[in-house]
Amino acid sequence: MHRIATDSPFEAALGYSRAVVKGPWCFVSGTTGYDYAAMAMPDSAADQAQNAFATIFATLAQAGFAAADIVRVQYTITDPAFLDQIAPVLRDAMKDALPAATMVVAGLIRPEMKVEIEVTAFRE
Numbered sequence: 001m002h003r004i005a006t007d008s009p010f011e012a013a014l015g016y017s018r019a020v021v022k023g024p025w026c027f028v029s030g031t032t033g034y035d036y037a038a039m040a041m042p043d044s045a046a047d048q049a050q051n052a053f054a055t056i057f058a059t060l061a062q063a064g065f066a067a068a069d070i071v072r073v074q075y076t077i078t079d080p081a082f083l084d085q086i087a088p089v090l091r092d093a094m095k096d097a098l099p100a101a102t103m104v105v106a107g108l109i110r111p112e113m114k115v116e117i118e119v120t121a122f123r124e
Contacts, residue, residue: 019059026063026121031055032113045082045114049089052117069121070097076116
């Protein structure tokens with residue numbers, strides 16, 4: 001088993017890994033849209049989704065996986081109205097994987113967080 005960590009302050013504070021690789025599986029933790037380069041959370045739900053995928057894809061690459069290896073994705077949004085804003089981002093990011101997907105509407109741990117994305121990848 002291999003654990004992957006990033007510079008997220010939440011990982012250390014809450015005691016989790018960004019991803020865990022076990023055999024042909026990679027489990028990527030729920031990822032919000034924090035922009036680590038700017039050290040800020042964008043206001044737009046679409047920008048948050050884009051940033052979340054950037055973090056997820058970088059994590060997958062570090063683990064030796066590709067976006068096309070994603071077999072399951074769960075989206076959490078804090079307002080159903082965000083769906084129309086993020087749909088183009090989701091469609092573009094998942095076009096090669098076409099994973100099984102779930103979307104839920106729920107609160108997240110900080111009010112500025114609008115989107116959280118969790119994926120599971122598998123490679124043969």
